[in-house]
Amino acid sequence: MYCENGSSVLTFDDTGLGKMYNSPIATGECDPTTRQVTMLIQDPSENEFTYTQLLGTCLVKEKCECTAIALDSLNIGGFIDSTSPFYSQMMSSDSKLPFISVSGCTTSMICASGYSLLLFDDTGLGKVFETLSASGQCIAKTNKWKVDTGSRVRLTTFNQMYGICVVNDSETPPAVSTSTTIPTTTTVDTNCTPSTLTTLAYAYSNDWDAQDFLNFWNVEHSFQSYNPQNLDKSWIKYANIRFDTVNEDSIQYHNTYDELDLSIKDHLPDPSLGFNTTATGSDILKIIEKFADNTQAPLCGARMIIFVKRYPNEVNIDRLVGKLREHHISLHIYVTDTPKGGLHSETLYNLASRTNGMCIFYNEAGYDFRWSRSQKLFYAVNPKVSGRGSVQLPVPQKESMAGSEFHLVVEDGPRKFFENVKLSWIYSSWSETMVEAIQMYSTNYGVIMLWKGDSLSNLSMQYDYSDEKVRTVQVRLYDYS
Structure with missing residues (x-):
């Protein structure tokens, strides 16, 4: 038995015996005398078993593809604007990257001692946690997070988990925060700025x-x-x-x-x-x-x-x-x-x-x-897309876009299902919406030029793919001036 499109095989018979395979293939041998099927086992640690009849079905495993991004003062500009109630806290040079831990469909964000985790999404929903960490459960059907924010009624739904560690006013943050149990991300180069050679x-x-x-x-x-x-x-x-x-x-x-x-x-x-x-x-x-x-x-x-x-x-x-x-x-x-x-x-x-x-x-x-x-990178987002549709993107917080270009990577492999991507926006000095299609330079990569020096608003991406796979698009803005 063989399943397509990444599905796994479930075999069973009329006695209630069944087995789930972590692969798309299940193979058995039929004994013509007993008319029973003995399943071929590749793992020697497993016991051989026999079916009175072989029935099977294909099960599609749900994929957890919710968006979770760790931010700090250097990369958060593309995700918020000055109207955010947490703007001053998040833009502070003292804000740090949280460590992200992923286990199955559960993602945790963890801050070092002296900081609090601030979690938000693209709807303006936000929460400052009193603890150093928070966890979210990705719901595969909606690609949204369920997060325990302390509500007595229900878990809170976040479209994305954007997380940043902000100074906890009740404590004195360390100049450089390190962890002996998480040796990967809780140390931050405090002297690192975009202008550093x-x-x-x-x-x-x-x-x-x-x-x-x-x-x-x-x-x-x-x-x-x-x-x-x-x-x-x-x-x-x-x-x-x-x-x-x-x-x-x-x-x-x-x-x-x-x-x-x-x-x-x-x-x-x-x-x-x-x-x-x-x-x-x-x-x-x-x-x-x-x-x-x-x-x-x-x-x-x-x-x-x-x-x-x-x-x-x-x-x-x-x-x-x-x-x-x-x-x-x-x-x-x-x-x-x-x-x-x-x-x-x-x-x-x-x-x-x-x-x-x-x-x-x-x-x-x-x-x-x-x-x-x-070229200098000043904006990076990874929107999730599927099939045909559009998605609103964070507006770049840059007063002049002169000398800037959008660079987009539209598939996670050689181009196969991609048909078209367009970006639309409004220049600050215009009332009309600009729509520009991507100019492809490689199998999965293209560029959209910006030809005015104004700031942007109402930025969105329209996309067309010939399949329904949920994929990540890499959207970057570079400054060439």
């Missing part, structure tokens, strides 16, 4: 063809070097690392872009150093964490440009997400649609979504990675 790192898989990568790099180097002042105003350090090698390479750090150029040409992909098997997953997650732990280059606001030819086998990224958020490290991940190995491309997409990055899939038959690496 930082590090640009390139990471590339050893599964690349050496000549192909050299050709790409020559174009990339020329493109970025054409306007060197853009590099100088953003980056004070550079790094490169070749990953997916049997013996792990060291990260190379440099003071100039030309030094980076020489180092990359000295560390081109080499097939003799690679895994030489499709079963081995990429070690890119380990490399990203290694960069996040480094002490040789500044991390605040650092950016990693990553070129993936092999997918990771891991799916748990909670610890890594915490480290990247701690220093506001963003990832621009370029992923092939024909991998050399590995299992989970969605891990890379989830990682980029949770750290304000982008995960762009490209076609091996033709790709163009040329884009300025010096």
